[in-house]
Amino acid sequence: MDGTRVFLANSNQHINIGKEKHSRNGFVYVKNPHLDLMEEDILYHLALGTKTHNLPAMFGDIKFVCVGGSPNRMKAFAQFMQKELGHEGEDNDLENICAGTDRYSMYKVGPVLSISHGMGIPSISIMLHELIKLLHHAKCCDVTIIRIGTSGGLGVEPGSVVITDVAVDSFFKPQFEQVILDRVVTRSTELDQDLASELLKCSRNDFPTLMGHTMCTYDFYEGQGRLDGALCCFSNEKKLEYLKRAYNAGVRNIEMESTVFAAMCRLCGLKAAVICVTLLNRLEGDQIKASHEVLAEYQRRPQQLIATLIKKRLGLINDKELLDNAIV
Amino acid sequence: MDGTRVFLANSNQHINIGKEKHSRNGFVYVKNPHLDLMEEDILYHLALGTKTHNLPAMFGDIKFVCVGGSPNRMKAFAQFMQKELGHEGEDNDLENICAGTDRYSMYKVGPVLSISHGMGIPSISIMLHELIKLLHHAKCCDVTIIRIGTSGGLGVEPGSVVITDVAVDSFFKPQFEQVILDRVVTRSTELDQDLASELLKCSRNDFPTLMGHTMCTYDFYEGQGRLDGALCCFSNEKKLEYLKRAYNAGVRNIEMESTVFAAMCRLCGLKAAVICVTLLNRLEGDQIKASHEVLAEYQRRPQQLIATLIKKRLGLINDKELLDNAIV
Numbered sequence: 113m114d115g116t117r118v119f120l121a122n123s124n125q126h127i128n129i130g131k132e133k134h135s136r137n138g139f140v141y142v143k144n145p146h147l148d149l150m151e152e153d154i155l156y157h158l159a160l161g162t163k164t165h166n167l168p169a170m171f172g173d174i175k176f177v178c179v180g181g182s183p184n185r186m187k188a189f190a191q192f193m194q195k196e197l198g199h200e201g202e203d204n205d206l207e208n209i210c211a212g213t214d215r216y217s218m219y220k221v222g223p224v225l226s227i228s229h230g231m232g233i234p235s236i237s238i239m240l241h242e243l244i245k246l247l248h249h250a251k252c253c254d255v256t257i258i259r260i261g262t263s264g265g266l267g268v269e270p271g272s273v274v275i276t277d278v279a280v281d282s283f284f285k286p287q288f289e290q291v292i293l294d295r296v297v298t299r300s301t302e303l304d305q306d307l308a309s310e311l312l313k314c315s316r317n318d319f320p321t322l323m324g325h326t327m328c329t330y331d332f333y334e335g336q337g338r339l340d341g342a343l344c345c346f347s348n349e350k351k352l353e354y355l356k357r358a359y360n361a362g363v364r365n366i367e368m369e370s371t372v373f374a375a376m377c378r379l380c381g382l383k384a385a386v387i388c389v390t391l392l393n394r395l396e397g398d399q400i401k402a403s404h405e406v407l408a409e410y411q412r413r414p415q416q417l418i419a420t421l422i423k424k425r426l427g428l429i430n431d432k433e434l435l436d437n438a439i440v
Numbered sequence: 441m442d443g444t445r446v447f448l449a450n451s452n453q454h455i456n457i458g459k460e461k462h463s464r465n466g467f468v469y470v471k472n473p474h475l476d477l478m479e480e481d482i483l484y485h486l487a488l489g490t491k492t493h494n495l496p497a498m499f500g501d502i503k504f505v506c507v508g509g510s511p512n513r514m515k516a517f518a519q520f521m522q523k524e525l526g527h528e529g530e531d532n533d534l535e536n537i538c539a540g541t542d543r544y545s546m547y548k549v550g551p552v553l554s555i556s557h558g559m560g561i562p563s564i565s566i567m568l569h570e571l572i573k574l575l576h577h578a579k580c581c582d583v584t585i586i587r588i589g590t591s592g593g594l595g596v597e598p599g600s601v602v603i604t605d606v607a608v609d610s611f612f613k614p615q616f617e618q619v620i621l622d623r624v625v626t627r628s629t630e631l632d633q634d635l636a637s638e639l640l641k642c643s644r645n646d647f648p649t650l651m652g653h654t655m656c657t658y659d660f661y662e663g664q665g666r667l668d669g670a671l672c673c674f675s676n677e678k679k680l681e682y683l684k685r686a687y688n689a690g691v692r693n694i695e696m697e698s699t700v701f702a703a704m705c706r707l708c709g710l711k712a713a714v715i716c717v718t719l720l721n722r723l724e725g726d727q728i729k730a731s732h733e734v735l736a737e738y739q740r741r742p743q744q745l746i747a748t749l750i751k752k753r754l755g756l757i758n759d760k761e762l763l764d765n766a767i768v
Contacts, residue, residue, distance in 0.1 A: 143670070399478075
């Protein structure tokens with residue numbers, strides 16, 4: 113379609129990177145030979161740096177990183193984890209580690225890091241580059257990373273929690289197109305299947321939880337087939353035809369960050385999962401009309417599953433307790 | 441490159457829309473026939489709505505909308521405009537109109553609205569859809585919209601202010617590719633040339649101000665040829681070859697929102713400009729190393745030009761005063 117916009121002949125090289133063993137001894141693995149030559153690394157959008165902060169001391173014990181769009185939600189998640197892990201007494205007033213900037217917010221509760229990433233692929237991509245370098249500089253190992261998001265559901269009841277098996281683009285393909293200089297490189301968006309299954313096993317009877325494809329778009333209105341944006345040039349029939357085609361391809365929810373999240377974590381040897389609550393059923397409408405209270409309760413649902421997983425991994429809850437509550 | 445990913449045969453239709461007379465009698469013009477059929481419009485990410493808020497009473501007098509990535513910077517701009525417009529006594533404590541959400545921040549000072557948009561094309565796109573609907577519902581007319589940003593400079597002194605003549609993509613083309621359902625539509629990214637010239641005339645001798653192309657990318661690291669991300673697969677030579685090619689194509693700065701901003705404002709009949717300060721010269725490095733104080737002073741520079749333009753338009757400053765201070 114364009115002489116300058118082609119798939120790289122060596123694009124497989126980038127995909128193959130994902131199949132190598134990345135995390136040597138479980139360490140987070142940056143894929144950039146230039147980093148070793150730098151005297152200092154300023155993580156500009158996190159307001160942290162290798163010379164100004166002792167990153168291994170601050171972050172070396174991190175085992176779980178949870179990321180989500182909204183700063184308030186990620187603070188609420190950190191407060192929830194304080195209670196769940198019994199850290200309440202230690203530090204009631206959670207400190208925003210990125211207080212030096214208003215681009216992102218970051219909170220730490222024991223081995224759990226909670227960070228906001230804003231909305232959309234570019235915003236989460238900046239955060240992930242700097243987070244992955246942070247984990248690398250801090251010599252973190254065996255890190256699990258989970259995106260906790262909100263999304264539009266497809267053919268599922270509002271409030272359902274979707275655990276992503278694979279992130280797909282607007283064309284239902286499990287890939288992310290990364291522009292590098294002026295070349296387009298295609299990267300795989302596969303997520304860790306064992307982690308997804310483990311998360312599913314943490315579900316109880318409280319709310320519907322399912323596994324499905326998650327579609328990631330570049331915008332909320334035209335790109336997701338909404339009829340209520342400032343611009344719309346298609347009919348309700350065309351919209352429904354597209355959304356039903358997505359449903360038939362296995363898509364159960366739509367959001368705006370999962371493909372680049374999956375692609376970057378995979379390349380850097382981070383075991384990654386995406387777990388989003390659906391705020392509405394897009395086959396039935398476009399506007400988010402539920403009350404603030406209902407939406408707030410919905411948003412706590414994925415957090416509960418993640419807390420269960422983290423407590424299980426830390427030995428604070430055992431498999432029997434889980435089984436007693438699980439959907440059989 | 442992909443059967444489903446083609447330019448629409450009728451893509452000219454969308455480009456032509458931009459050439460029609462949009463703003464009938466100067467009103468902000470949404471391009472969506474479905475909106476008229478909606479009983480209520482919830483502007484979800486702004487926490488505003490047509491039934492819950494009297495939008496004409498709240499926003500009907502808006503003539504200038506200034507948008508920028510950082511919430512703190514947009515609050516600082518609103519405070520600066522309070523002083524410049526002599527509104528200080530009236531309302532010392534600026535209220536965040538979007539306090540019901542943490543997605544965006546919004547402040548109003550007389551006819552000036554200041555809003556944050558986060559980072560990247562998807563994030564600004566959501567805000568623009570809802571902002572344009574807000575201006576439409578509020579029956580605003582003759583609105584000028586200006587993006588005040590930070591950027592990486594190309595071959596210009598750090599701290600230079602670049603007024604965008606045209607926003608280009610990673611391939612140096614003056615276009616924005618919008619995915620609508622699963623089709624790619626190409627939109628023009630032309631900006632208002634008269635507004636750009638008027639802004640340039642507001643410059644004084646305090647700091648370098650120039651007009652040039654602005655390149656808009658989907659990420660900060662690989663997409664802008666940075667060697668300091670978590671992922672990097674190219675050499676310093678390849679990076680410089682690309683950046684010099686961009687310079688030769690007329691690009692003077694690089695940021696992450698201008699193409700969709702130009703395309704959407706153009707389609708909706710909003711006279712739009714982009715004015716960004718450069719935080720570093722990308723031909724000399726990748727990391728932003730200037731001190732907090734220097735960066736803060738840089739970020740006030742585009743705000744000064746915009747304040748001059750607004751005061752001139754409101755008759756608070758005359759052309760002679762401008763000429764006395766201008767670079768001849």
